[in-house]
Amino acid sequence: MEPVIDQAFAAALYSDGDAGLDTGASLAAADPASDAELLRRGEEFVRRAWERGWLPADLVRVVRRELDEHAAGLAAGLIASEVRRYERLPPRWQSQLDELPPAPPANRPDRFSYASAVLGLYRLLLRLPAIEPVGPPPGAPRDGLRLPPAHDEPRMLTRIRALLAKAEATGFPEEAEALTTKAQELMARHSIDEALLAARTHSSRAPGARRIGVDAPYETAKAILLDAVASANRCRAVWNSDLGFSTVVGFASDLEAVELLHTSLLVQGMVAMTRAEAGQRAGGRKRTKTFRQSFLMAYAQRLGRRLADGTARATAEADAEGAAAGPSGAADPGLLPVLAARDMAVTDAAERMFPRTTTTRVRGATDPDGWTHGTAAADRARMGADAPEISG
Incomplete structure (x- = not known):
């Protein structure tokens, strides 16, 4: 039977x-x-x-x-x-x-x-489909669970994590701006230092990958924000809308920065959206879905521009510092060639993982008030030291 x-x-x-x-x-x-x-x-x-x-x-x-x-x-x-x-x-x-x-x-x-x-x-x-692996499966079976020894994260990432946590917790927008700006500065410098060290020591480390959830509602705007953060930190993000996540490809320290910054900016964006929405309701507005969608789309798009500008600025400053220091006793490969090589390695790794990616048409924002408030929120969360506000 x-x-x-x-x-x-x-x-x-x-x-x-x-x-x-x-x-x-x-x-x-x-x-x-x-x-x-x-x-x-x-x-x-x-x-x-x-x-x-x-x-x-x-x-x-x-x-x-x-x-x-x-x-x-x-x-x-x-x-x-x-x-x-x-x-x-x-x-x-x-x-x-x-x-x-x-x-x-x-x-x-x-x-x-x-x-x-x-x-x-x-x-x-x-019925789960096979997806692109972002690491090895568990090791050999054995009775009992013995975990690998924990590795302390770099002190710089601990500082960045603390700054972003304070930015999310404060009720003062100006303080959140300053804390997030400082965190972004540290991220950019940490990434550059890691790249130069890897080049000088001829490190064989290759790009890895990490999956980050992109949950409803307004997942398109959230995916765009993650893509902007990934690009600014020399990573590539590929969104799987059916399964609700993006796979981010990059070097380990950059992946950590992407996850930290994306989470913090999303929290700050949702707080700003809630405040703006409350103001709209106080003025007699009843519909909020289109407002939220337009707010987050504008927030993601504007932050993408600011993040890209901040990365370019930090890279130029670091390259100028290296040129001013002159040749050292050890062979210095130069910053820009090192970063170009890492960018190429990340692109190659992403294309091997996702040889058949497609582009998706994004539904446009339809609420002018939501777009205006989202743009303003992104400007308040400006990235990079002494970054000027975007006008026009």
Whole structure:
């Protein structure tokens, strides 16, 4: 006789709609002896996801996006259970594991509801496509979880993180501007120093990649903002709108800067949008969706210009400093050729990962007030030391 779990899977996982899901959940709920096998097979689905390029944060994000928060918790429980079998985990996995949502208790509120939610999750995991890997899958299986030793991040990134956290927390726009400007200065200098050091030591490090969630609503504007931040930090961003993330390709220190700055600018933009929207409502305005869309589009576009200008300015200043210092005892490759070589390496890596990218027509902003307020918010979040405001 076919095992109960096989019957439940056949009914629920390979059909669409609720009828098959209900049948499968009824079969699984009626057989408590199948609980262990249900968990084991869920771990196997997670393991297959690793082989297809997914990371823990990716899985939880797509489950939350396609199902709900309860299902995201179920996925987190499966992930935590599955990774216990590995002796080694790839870099950055521990931070993702630490941020997993709590797993709900088994068989609550009742066995049928729990089985239905689990099988709905398995149906989604089964159908996940393969995506571009951004790191190696977990290492060899072994009882117990032993994580690699943690590496302290560079002191410069710690300072940048602290500055951006203060910028997000302050209630004074002028203070946020100053803090964010200082953080951007440190990012640009850190990137240049890393590039020169790698060239002088003939480092063999190649560009890597990192996935960053781009969540609804207004995901187009958020993706444009991320692309602007990535470009300003000598990275390339490729947006997967269907799965709700962008893959950013670049060198490790630049990827860290992109994630930090994008998160902070998005937080600052949402705060500014909320304030501007409150002012619009106080003036009698009722519709807000077009206002928000136009606000964030303007915010992303204007910041893109400012970020690009700030990077060019910082690079010119560093190149001038190097020229004024003159030749040193060690062979100095020169800043501009070094940066050009890194840009080429990033472009080559991105094209290998994504040989068939397409461009997407962006829907235009339709709310003049939203565009005006978004542009003003971007100007207040100006990047680069002593950057002049954009006029016209």
